[in-house]
Amino acid sequence: MPELPEVETTRRGIEPHLVGKRVKALHVRQPQLRWPVPPAIHQAEGRKLKALTRRGKYLLFHFSNGTIIAHLGMSGSMRIAAAGEPPLFHDHVDLKCSDGTLLRFCDPRRFGAWLWTDQDPARHPLLANLGPEPLTDAFNGDYLLARSRGRKSSVKSFIMDSQVVVGVGNIYANEALFLAGIHPKRAAGRISGARYDKLVAAIKTVLAASIEMGGTTLRDFVGGDGKPGYFRQTLRVYGRGGQPCRQCQTPLREIRLGQRATVFCKLCQT
């Protein structure tokens, strides 16, 4: 489910239910996630949640004595559940507040993560080397141009590299490249500054629009407030291989690039 817009939708959905509340207990039913859930996670118990922020696709639960670093992986979701609601098979973690509020983490594929750090989370190994947030001014055409020089890999792999920029997953990489008119296989190091300006604008547009619409609902994604996202209806290329380009009617091509489905228009993207 989650790319950055889905994670941000989740954050916005659950934040008002949790911030300022005291954690009564963390129930870890299945500790075998992307990494084992460390016992230290229980240090959050008895503490008040100071803030719930996002860095890339990581959700950060800030407490006075440390931080929970959570990730939704490929299939994870978080929702506010009714007190007393029985957990389903893939509901691996519950965060229960002293007022009865219940945050429930479901993740069938278990690529998600729940970790604890008592250091500055920004220096945690998983976060320390992340690129800029895509919706900030630090992410601009000059930056991408500088980072891409000498790179032979495809521009699509390049913008999906979280050390370059966070939050651009497979759906939005496909969409942004279409909007910018850039062929996904083009070598990152041989793209002009003007085209990178355009690509950056496209990435910001696509991500912002999707956040605005509550994310892209594929399969069963729902935000923390239980509402589905509506961005799917506006997808230009993702999931549309073989169907006509919305600009020129040419059938869209679908290939695999770095083991990921890649869809583009051979006429509109060069």
Add this chain to the structure above:
DNA sequence: CCCTGAACCTGACCGC
């Protein structure tokens, strides 16, 4: 440093 492919895991779907 850069790049590629494998790995983690379950479930849905397709063709036989």
Add this chain to the structure above:
DNA sequence: TGCGGTCAGGTTCAGG
């Protein structure tokens, strides 16, 4: 209906 193969929104890690 069942079985095997393929694919899925992410990310780290090992190896060349």
